[in-house]
Amino acid sequence: MKKITSQQQRVLDCIQIYLNKTGFPPTRADICKELGFKSPNSAETHLRALEKKGFISIESGTSRGISIINNDNKLTQADDEYPVVGLVAAGSPTLAQENIEQTINCPNKFFDSDFDYFLKVKGLSMKDVGIMEDDLIAVKKTNEVRNGDIVIARLEDEVTVKFFQRKSPKIVELEPANEDYENIVVDLEHQDFHIEGKSVGLLRKN
Amino acid sequence: MKKITSQQQRVLDCIQIYLNKTGFPPTRADICKELGFKSPNSAETHLRALEKKGFISIESGTSRGISIINNDNKLTQADDEYPVVGLVAAGSPTLAQENIEQTINCPNKFFDSDFDYFLKVKGLSMKDVGIMEDDLIAVKKTNEVRNGDIVIARLEDEVTVKFFQRKSPKIVELEPANEDYENIVVDLEHQDFHIEGKSVGLLRKN
DNA sequence: AAAAATACTGAATATATGTACAGTATAATA
DNA sequence: TATTATACTGTACATATATTCAGTATTTTT
Numbered sequence: 001m002k003k004i005t006s007q008q009q010r011v012l013d014c015i016q017i018y019l020n021k022t023g024f025p026p027t028r029a030d031i032c033k034e035l036g037f038k039s040p041n042s043a044e045t046h047l048r049a050l051e052k053k054g055f056i057s058i059e060s061g062t063s064r065g066i067s068i069i070n071n072d073n074k075l076t077q078a079d080d081e082y083p084v085v086g087l088v089a090a091g092s093p094t095l096a097q098e099n100i101e102q103t104i105n106c107p108n109k110f111f112d113s114d115f116d117y118f119l120k121v122k123g124l125s126m127k128d129v130g131i132m133e134d135d136l137i138a139v140k141k142t143n144e145v146r147n148g149d150i151v152i153a154r155l156e157d158e159v160t161v162k163f164f165q166r167k168s169p170k171i172v173e174l175e176p177a178n179e180d181y182e183n184i185v186v187d188l189e190h191q192d193f194h195i196e197g198k199s200v201g202l203l204r205k206n
Numbered sequence: 207m208k209k210i211t212s213q214q215q216r217v218l219d220c221i222q223i224y225l226n227k228t229g230f231p232p233t234r235a236d237i238c239k240e241l242g243f244k245s246p247n248s249a250e251t252h253l254r255a256l257e258k259k260g261f262i263s264i265e266s267g268t269s270r271g272i273s274i275i276n277n278d279n280k281l282t283q284a285d286d287e288y289p290v291v292g293l294v295a296a297g298s299p300t301l302a303q304e305n306i307e308q309t310i311n312c313p314n315k316f317f318d319s320d321f322d323y324f325l326k327v328k329g330l331s332m333k334d335v336g337i338m339e340d341d342l343i344a345v346k347k348t349n350e351v352r353n354g355d356i357v358i359a360r361l362e363d364e365v366t367v368k369f370f371q372r373k374s375p376k377i378v379e380l381e382p383a384n385e386d387y388e389n390i391v392v393d394l395e396h397q398d399f400h401i402e403g404k405s406v407g408l409l410r411k412n
Numbered sequence: 413a414a415a416a417a418t419a420c421t422g423a424a425t426a427t428a429t430g431t432a433c434a435g436t437a438t439a440a441t442a
Numbered sequence: 443t444a445t446t447a448t449a450c451t452g453t454a455c456a457t458a459t460a461t462t463c464a465g466t467a468t469t470t471t472t
Contacts, residue, residue: 005447005448005449007419007448007449007450009449014251022265022271022273023231023271023272023274024230024231024270024271024273025229027269027428027429028429028430028431029428029429037449037450037451038450038451038452039399039450039451039452039453040430040431040452041431041432041433041450041451041452042428042449042450042451044430044431044432045448045449045450046449048449049447049448050333058430060431061230061428061431061457061458062429062430062458063269063270063428063429063430063458063459064230064269064429065228065230065235065430066229066230066272067229067230068229102318105313105315105316106312106313106316107311107313108282108313110310110311110312111411111412112411112412113412127334127336128333129338130333130336130338130341130410131336132335132336135336145387150312150412169273187429194376198410200412201409201410201411201412202408202409202410202412203407203408203409204317204336204408204409205317205318205406205407205411206317206319206405206406206407206408211417213418213419213431214418233458233459233460234459234460234461235458235459243419243420243421244420244421244422245420245421245422246425246459246460246461247420247421247422247461247462247463248419248420248421250460250461250462251418251419251420252418252419255417255418264460266460266461267427267428267460268428268459268460268462269428269429269458269459269460270459271460370442
């Protein structure tokens with residue numbers, strides 16, 4: 001399996017989430033709407049790339065003819081079944097089958113906002129706001145975040161959970177809630193940065 | 207759930223089989239091809255009947271917008287309404303009606319152990335283990351607790367959440383997880399002390 | 413006995429959707 | 443350095459598809 005780019009991963013995740021939510025795959029237009037593209041051809045080219053790399057198959061001439069390859073029996077998945085993924089590094093697929101440690105059955109109106117998956121936290125960079133190792137953060141996939149939101153972000157190869165602060169059009173600061181850690185200043189022009197989503201809740205099992 | 211006819215069952219099976227095979231739902235024409243119908247309207251009317259009876263849902267105006275409604279998850283996913291109570295003082299009954307702020311619908315196998323109610327946390331005495339103000343602790347009512355358990359205990363008029371440590375047959379220590387607070391030494395012979403239950407999990411809504 | 417549901421054929425149509433074509437721009441690779 | 447891959451916007455169009463309308467016939471329900 002060839003390596004996937006971060007944008008292609010977003011498209012792949014988008015398909016999986018759409019499937020979980022609706023029971024059928026998205027159209028090109030649906031993907032554009034979800035990810036903010038303005039031309040259906042943006043989705044089309046990403047889909048072709050994903051097909052070429054073996055992540056999906058596309059039935060030619062068929063509406064919504066997308067199927068994700070490798071995932072065994074996710075079709076019978078209940079509406080309220082949410083995947084739990086680890087805090088994966090190195091740009092590896094967030095919602096890819098191999099990263100899903102378990103699934104949790106949970107009402108989809110459980111938190112104030114709807115959400116897409118649980119992220120298992122590693123490290124203590126947000127301990128001062130009560131986010132501890134192995135806690136499960138309910139993550140809503142979005143890139144519409146505000147200053148002060150707890151976001152799941154990828155900077156180069158590293159995925160982290162931090163407070164989001166936009167300092168200027170080109171500068172974003174990722175702030176930990178732990179004095180042992182330092183703020184991360186992101187130069188949007190020269191660094192590969194992407195907001196995966198934001199935290200809408202937390203779950204801990206003793 | 208109303209009863210299904212044999213032809214409607216064939217259509218429902220056809221949808222499931224098509225889903226298993228391709229990863230996306232069939233069109234009306236696909237169903238006709240599979241079952242030998244000669245008009246797409248044959249499939250259409252069956253689909254409408256299945257929708258009316260609650261077996262499937264159909265997204266209007268959407269190609270392949272069929273999803274099978276899983277009613278068998280009622281067997282595995284037993285949800286219950288759990289009360290949320292505040293950290294009430296003055297020995298008043300924890301689950302008394304006037305203390306219930308709201309209820310939360312939650313699967314009863316949600317945490318590793320079963321539980322009885324959610325307790326809304328006040329104060330920061332357990333902040334170092336990530337229990338923050340307004341967090342909801344899933345409480346299992348029991349007095350069988352072990353050293354190191356996070357317990358909900360009442361000492362005289364005060365209800366608190368602390369670590370439990372039995373020091374001797376007659377002495378129990380309640381330990382906070384916050385250096386600004388001090389351990390509470392409880393003399394079981396001379397103080398009114400009672401274990402309400404223990405924490406089996408935590409829930410936070412952002 | 414009348415009404416409603418079931419079970420179809422067949423034709424027609426608005427629109428939902430895939431997909432090609434024409435561009436622009438940057439990064440990665442050979 | 444040339445080439446390929448990535449990452450888009452924007453327009454256009456053929457066709458895939460849902461959906462309505464008009465019928466016919468049988469069975470079930472009221």
